[in-house]
Amino acid sequence: DPMSGSESGESxxxxxxxxxxxxxxxxxxxxxxEYIQDRFxxxxxxxxxxxxxxxxxxxxxxxxxxxxxxxxxxxxxxGSAAAAAASIAAATAAAPRSDPMASxxxxxxxxxxxxxxxxxxxxxxxxEAALAAxxxxxxxxxxxxxxxIHARYVITSRGQHKMFEKVRHAEFxxxxxxxxxxxxxLPVGLSDVSxxxxxxxxxxxxxxxxxxPSRRHAAVDGAYFGSTFPHLLIQVYPQLAPARSSDRYVPxxxxxxxxxxxxxxxxxxxxxxxxxxxxxxxxxSPQQQQPQQQPPLPLAAAQDAAAAAAFAAAP
Numbered sequence: 001d002p003m004s005g006s007e008s009g010e011s012x013x014x015x016x017x018x019x020x021x022x023x024x025x026x027x028x029x030x031x032x033x034e035y036i037q038d039r040f041x042x043x044x045x046x047x048x049x050x051x052x053x054x055x056x057x058x059x060x061x062x063x064x065x066x067x068x069x070x071x072x073x074x075x076x077x078x079g080s081a082a083a084a085a086a087s088i089a090a091a092t093a094a095a096p097r098s099d100p101m102a103s104x105x106x107x108x109x110x111x112x113x114x115x116x117x118x119x120x121x122x123x124x125x126x127x128e129a130a131l132a133a134x135x136x137x138x139x140x141x142x143x144x145x146x147x148x149i150h151a152r153y154v155i156t157s158r159g160q161h162k163m164f165e166k167v168r169h170a171e172f173x174x175x176x177x178x179x180x181x182x183x184x185x186l187p188v189g190l191s192d193v194s195x196x197x198x199x200x201x202x203x204x205x206x207x208x209x210x211x212x213p214s215r216r217h218a219a220v221d222g223a224y225f226g227s228t229f230p231h232l233l234i235q236v237y238p239q240l241a242p243a244r245s246s247d248r249y250v251p252x253x254x255x256x257x258x259x260x261x262x263x264x265x266x267x268x269x270x271x272x273x274x275x276x277x278x279x280x281x282x283x284x285s286p287q288q289q290q291p292q293q294q295p296p297l298p299l300a301a302a303q304d305a306a307a308a309a310a311f312a313a314a315p
Contacts, residue, residue, distance in 0.1 A: 019143065029166065147221060175210070179206075179249065180206050185204075199222040
């Protein structure tokens, strides 16, 4: 339960527990608090996460329930932190604009000068809106920070054991390939750089990857698991590596298997057509089709040719 009572009777929220309880975060395991508090494990993350200090404090310190109610209510209504942040941004947007196509209306009467109480309430509202937007940004940064920490944690011995238990109970789902016979799958990232590819599911039987069936899981960044995790887990726990599937679907026509010679003959026809296209003579270009003109003769040769022609024409 993310809500826990303190000795003074006030309830506190632990952000990691609340994050893991949200729908769409079932692929994540709980990172040990000692691992997060070890600054050596956080090396280099401050350059990748905005608002790093505040996000790190959000991960490690309990939060007062009253200070977190606004965002928790928005996240519970929308179902995602991104939508919650969008709702907070929409709530803090500017006042609605007037319609430019509407007919002009007489200018309104000038408002009375604001009282000191009204001015103070407007400034307080603007300050509260700015704080709400900043809290949303810090929460998004905390999610990103936890994901990057999770990618490092799942390749440790403690993290591997936790993920092994999740694989053993098929919490990541099963392979959609029929001939894999409901083989449990593992999450994998096709890139170790955040923001490149979303998480995929790796099947150790057919050794292929598939998209998660749920949209909530498909929106998770693949860098939060990394490209090393599933293969390292199989090396540590060999019982997760089943025998490679030798079952293959056999295409048949009216119950008869399509002979391999047919595929081979189709392939030979494609190769032959490609060779014929490569060896076919190329048609001459328009410049090559024009008759070549004879170079002009020298002046003496032209005079001799004219004299010979006149002599031949004489009776």
